[in-house]
Amino acid sequence: MAKRDEQKEQRRKLILKSALDLFIRKGYGETKIADIAKAADMSMGLLFHYFDSKEKLYEELIRIGCEKLKMDFAFSNNAPLEVFRAAAEDIFNMVSTNPLSAKMFVLMENAQHLDSLPTDLKEMLSEADRLIKKSIPIIEKGQMLGEIKAGNAEALSVAFWCSIQGIAQFIALYPETPCPNADWVVSILENKEQ
Structure with a gap:
């Protein structure tokens, strides 16, 4: 796997892990996309590059x-x-x-x-x-x-x-x-x- 592809996959996993932690602690309704971006230490724009919405991220999990x-x-x-x-x-x-x-x-x-x-x-x-x-x-x-x-x-x-x-x-x-x-x-x- 190319280094760039590997980095993308690592970021995707980090987003999923961060979202899972927040959904468990705060619940789906209380978790904001900005919370997930902050927990993953990335901009919301970068997060949206991987997932179109909080709903899509939740559905993927x-x-x-x-x-x-x-x-x-x-x-x-x-x-x-x-x-x-x-x-x-x-x-x-x-x-x-x-x-x-x-x-x-x-x-x-x-x-x-x-x-x-x-x-x-x-x-x-x-x-x-x-x-x-x-x-x-x-x-x-x-x-x-x-x-x-x-x-x-x-x-x-x-x-x-x-x-x-x-x-x-x-x-x-x-x-x-x-x-x-x-x-x-x-x-x-x-x-x-x-």
Whole structure:
């Protein structure tokens, strides 16, 4: 990559990081484009060279977050608990090694409550609901095998994924917090009576 292209990409990342920090701390409505430019240590003109508006910048952050939400359960041939353990380990590793990823969880949660988002972004955000739904057959398989506790599979899925969401959000707000062991969250699902 040419030095100029590399500099442009670094500036773009700095804008995204600065905007994410402000959206998390101040909220979307209270964050002004001038705040983002100041946090990124650049002029508003230069910022507008990268993003046409605060809305476009916010939408780009949501798109990035939605890409991260797309979990592939192609490895669902594994033991069901191992599928959930691997997912929790991946997310906790990402959150503990990249502080921005924890902040993405906060942004994505907040974005789900905005009425003004374009339809395509609302559709992307519904991936979180699909993740819960995609987990149900894996939980049911684990229940049949006796490794996942009895109970409503959808409720168990909600408990698992919302625990991960809550942990990531807490770490975003308190970055010095140690990341829990993935097994602690997996134990929500685990049948301990076998």
